Amino acid sequence: MGSSRLPGKVLRRAGDRSLLEHLLNRLGRSRAATDLVIATTTDAGDEPLVAAATALGCAVHRGSVDDVLGRYHAAIQAMNAAPHDLVVRVTGDCPLLDPAELDRLVEEFMTRAGTDAAVEYLTNQAGERRRIPRGLDVEVFEVAGLERAAHEASLAGDREHVTPYFYREPGRFVTAVSDPPGPDLGHLRLTVDTPADLELVDAVVRALGDDASTQAIASWLAAHPEVAALNADVRQKGIDSDMQARAARVLGRRLLARADAGGTTGFGHVTRVGAVLDAWVDLGGHATLVGRGVVGAVRARLLACGVELIDGGDDEFDARVAAADALVVDGYAFGREHQARWQPQRPLLAIDDLAAHEQLADVVVNQILDFDPDRYEVAAWTRLLVGHPYVLLRREFRERSAAAPISAGPPRIVLTFGGTDPAQLSEPFVRALLNAEGLTARLQLIVGEGQDPQARARLAALAAAHEQLEIHVDVREMATMLAGASACVCAAGTTVWEAMASGVPVVCVAAADNQRPVIAGIERRDAGISLGWHGELNFAAAARTIQTLLADPTRLAELSTKGRATVDGRGVYRVLDALLDVIHRRAAQPHQS
Structure with missing residues (x-):
């Protein structure tokens, strides 16, 4: 409903029906489609769409306005689909979608399965490289592929446009483009994104009725070039248009x-x-x-x-x-x-x-x-x-992909309390963890060049005496250091956001007054564990809290997910x-x- 070029477009009318009714009617004629769900937003502006879809007997899932990939993923999860079930994606601005073309793509995807020609993503167009009219786009992939994309994709365009993560980088997924038989109709525009598009579709429907085939539409437009010209100059918004x-x-x-x-x-x-x-x-x-x-x-x-x-x-x-x-x-x-x-x-x-x-x-x-x-x-x-x-x-954190899986072997804890560690937290934290009974975790402490030299010397001595402790000075590749860590114990400054964006569970402490609301907010959202104000910290109790967390993989996974959901990198x-x-x-x- 929130289209910038044609607000409320899916409920606008072509002929005697709304665009939504036209699309649902055509999808209902597909042999391959079994379950249908509209994935729309939680924005109040989409209430009319929800009401209209419900009245038409169509299931609706509501989710994020900006993270459309996440919305699709959640909609499929709500359907309890199996990993190898097929997802067919079509967009709501395609009222003249061809059900026969949809069936052709699904049949081909299934025919390829189990052969050398098997693919993970199949479509009938490649952006500007197409033989079908714009507005007949169909994409087919398995639930497992959608799950992977939802967990790994981080670029704004990938999240907004749902499927670019499948094909943007060659080799990430096995993909193919399948052109339909017949003449090249790639010059035609049958989608609706502007008033000119709507005028063309309305003219087509009034002339040919609701169920005209793609070939019939193409032939009629060829005979009526003045109608085809209505939207000939409309430029399609690209995936990367925002950037x-x-x-x-x-x-x-x-x-x-x-x-x-x-x-x-x-x-x-x-x-x-x-x-x-x-x-x-x-x-x-x-x-x-x-x-x-x-x-x-x-x-x-x-x-x-x-x-x-x-x-x-x-x-x-x-x-x-x-x-x-x-x-x-x-x-x-x-x-x-x-x-x-x-x-x-x-x-x-x-x-x-x-x-x-x-x-x-x-x-x-x-x-x-x-x-x-x-x-x-x-x-x-x-x-x-x-x-x-x-x-x-x-x-390095904006360009993230999936949260790295936790490293094999003993747990690995990254500790850092700022480039200068003004609250002098490094040494007492390390000592408490080294003294924790039964804790086998590798401890990777990051210190800055600005830290007190005497404190750094004491830490170096501890590392020499304890094999599980590593000291890293002035780390330049922080994303690499965090990748795969079991947890990050840190002051609630920049690093806490970086760890959350990386999917690393955070255990944080307020080392300065301006960090108090940070730990409070993280705790309210249950997106990390707060140890409170550094001046009131019991380091032995903090070590026990960390040890308990490391022993609970379910809780670690929960914090990883909530952290990434909170800090999206954009x-x-x-x-x-x-x-x-x-x-x-x-x-x-x-x-x-």
Whole structure:
């Protein structure tokens, strides 16, 4: 119902029937189709569709607005389908779908099974490479394939368009395109996505009736070129259209950022800003970070992504503002007075998790779970982006696939408490786990170059005395380190989001005041285990909690699933879209904020 080009299209009428009725009528004539379910959204705007489908006797499943692949998967799960049952996917905007073509594809899929020609995904088109009219697309695959795609796919286009994960990367699945016999009709457009499409379909139905064959429709359109011309210029929205449109908006633009790191500040601010910057560069823009203390793995990652680094402070930042298209800042030192200076000059994105002062930025991002947006005092022009949909993850976590299976052998625990470990949690946690009776888990402790040298020396001595303990300094490939881990024990900063996105169960502790609401939100959603405030921590009890978790594979799997469901890896793109909207608006209205 939420079509941007033709809102409510499936309930619009062609002839005397709605498009939904036309489609259900044609599907009812298929010999192969046994069970039919409409997978729509939980959005209130789809209530009329649900009511109409129910009145027509069709089953309905409701799910996510954006994650259409997840919605399809849940719909099939609700039907209790077996792994080798077939799924036939058609879309609701195809009222002239050919039931004979659907039957042909299903029959071919089944005929191929068990032979050298067996496939896991079969369709009758390959995007622009097609011999059938657009609007007769059919896709056939097994439930097992859908299960795999639902668990592994992470790219926005793959989740939104359901099946690209099957065929986007050669070799991932065995796929085939089967062209129907007869003439090439790929130039015709019989789908409905625009008013022009609807006008054409209405004309066809009124001339030929509800049940005309594809060949009859093609012949009639050939005899009535003025009708065929109605939608000849309509461009199909592509699978990558969202990313392509985003890249077109970013291309060549300059994003200037300000954030500091090191000492008690840690590396969280720079890491969050870095996620925005490397995504900007990926989309074809130029990115510069001005900051102090940006060293080690964080610095190396940013440089490798193509981000320009300037070692400096506010003066160096101010000197570059005029050359930038937009600004992004992250840090508690950059308060209202900084925003009042920078926002009038350029569109400003501020990353904040305290709501400690009035926000004057154009866009304010707070990625804390369930943070109350009413705590913010904002300017009239400020757009708030609050909560886990806006978690900012760098490239290696945005490009995730499936959660890696837990490594074979003894459990493996990754521990990390920030680049500088300001609360000094590494040593007491490690000692408690080493002293836990019966715990055989490998302990992989990640420490940063900024950590206290004496503490690092003590940890090195522990590692020398205990084979199960490994010390990793300034890890650059964090996604690789987390992959397959049994659990991640960490402070509730950036790493907790990275672990959740990776499907690694998290056991987290608040090492700073701004992390208290993070652990509270994770606990409320049962998406991880909270150990509470670091100053009140009983390390021996914490070790027992971790040991109990490792002994419960069901609970581990549950936390893995809930973590990935909470952090989908696409937050940075939602944030960039909001910033790009501001850039466009301010360019169109240069005298307004």
